[in-house]
Amino acid sequence: MSFDWLNAPCAQPDAALAEAARAHQLQLTKPPGSLGMLETLAIQLASLQRTPRPSADRVWISVFAGDHGVADEGVSAFPQAVTGEMVRNFASGGAAISVLARSLGASLEVVNLGTVNDPGEIAGVRRAIIAPSTANFCVEPAMTEAQLQAALAAGAESVRLAQAANAQLFLGGEMGIANTTSAAALASILLHEPPSSLAGAGTGLDPAGVLHKVTVLERALARHAQATRALEPLRCLGGFEIAALVGAYIAAAQAGLPVLVDGFITTTAALAAVAIQPEVRAWLLFAHRSKEHGHSRLLRALDAEPLLDLGMRLGEASGAASAVPLLRLACALHAGMATFEQAGVSTA
Ligand SMILES: Cc1cc2ncn([C@H]3O[C@H](COP(=O)(O)O)[C@@H](O)[C@H]3O)c2cc1C
Numbered sequence: 001m002s003f004d005w006l007n008a009p010c011a012q013p014d015a016a017l018a019e020a021a022r023a024h025q026l027q028l029t030k031p032p033g034s035l036g037m038l039e040t041l042a043i044q045l046a047s048l049q050r051t052p053r054p055s056a057d058r059v060w061i062s063v064f065a066g067d068h069g070v071a072d073e074g075v076s077a078f079p080q081a082v083t084g085e086m087v088r089n090f091a092s093g094g095a096a097i098s099v100l101a102r103s104l105g106a107s108l109e110v111v112n113l114g115t116v117n118d119p120g121e122i123a124g125v126r127r128a129i130i131a132p133s134t135a136n137f138c139v140e141p142a143m144t145e146a147q148l149q150a151a152l153a154a155g156a157e158s159v160r161l162a163q164a165a166n167a168q169l170f171l172g173g174e175m176g177i178a179n180t181t182s183a184a185a186l187a188s189i190l191l192h193e194p195p196s197s198l199a200g201a202g203t204g205l206d207p208a209g210v211l212h213k214v215t216v217l218e219r220a221l222a223r224h225a226q227a228t229r230a231l232e233p234l235r236c237l238g239g240f241e242i243a244a245l246v247g248a249y250i251a252a253a254q255a256g257l258p259v260l261v262d263g264f265i266t267t268t269a270a271l272a273a274v275a276i277q278p279e280v281r282a283w284l285l286f287a288h289r290s291k292e293h294g295h296s297r298l299l300r301a302l303d304a305e306p307l308l309d310l311g312m313r314l315g316e317a318s319g320a321a322s323a324v325p326l327l328r329l330a331c332a333l334h335a336g337m338a339t340f341e342q343a344g345v346s347t348a
């Protein structure tokens, strides 16, 4: 295993198909631009999927789970055991993302990268165990190089599975108690922003809890101030599931598979992926604005306009899944509306 594959070129969106889709939208029976982002989404998907008839029918969701050593610092409202318990819940169908995936007819893959409370072999869970948890990054780097390589590769493997299933759209989700702390640390170093602009309530910390989280982040960032080069921010401050998301986003862009990004943690992974390979950005669509403090800052950094703002702050790919119906409607409008000529409607 190595990091070399990260540097393979990304696929190129098809500019001619984007132009044709834009021209087609202008012929449909509506004032130009009146369907707003439902128009631009269809145009973008046509160019990414390289087809005049884009579709979001076949959706693949991978939820990556991993525990975090920094949970020892008391930065989450919930105990670490929840990560492994939720892996079981994802597989047995009771989690929010399980219900959303079923409702959408989407394929749901759960990947266990290492949980302290290990649920073991379960049907519907791919085991790609790296270690029970990352190390506490207040004390030492979260991961070794070998662990980072394994996590990135596990994400790329999900994209291979999605492609084998003929997926048209890739959604990544995460589960890992304390991962809003890891994501805030990583985003802080990537954006040169103080932790106070990125640390939020996560699973429900009170204001005193958020202040404590900021002091933990300040300690971690002081320790890893030199970790600014290439993959070092991700290795020192990330999590197994965050690194898997980074690997998945880069692999999806290389494979030409469009990605719908979820919330705070996945957007941090997107930021890290774009920092490694700027061409990844073209393959990312942004589903929603999470209520987690700091998400708007991340979206701004990526120049991203999300589709929804529902006050959601769950993760698991739940925000991304909630936006899939809009993508489907955008595709249906693009394919199904009559042109001015077909309908005998006068143009301006
Ligand atoms: C029952 C439960 C289900 C979840 N599903 C996603 N998360 C979300 O909350 C965690 C991050 O928040 P923090 O950094 O505050 O721990 C992640 O696991 C995230 O996916 C959950 C959290 C809980 C408690």
Ligand SMILES: O=C(O)c1cccnc1
Pocket: 180, 202, 203, 262, 263, 264, 265, 266, 290, 291, 292, 295, 312, 313, 314, 315, 316
């Ligand atoms: O926006 C998210 O992804 C999020 C926010 C809080 C907790 N878990 C996830």
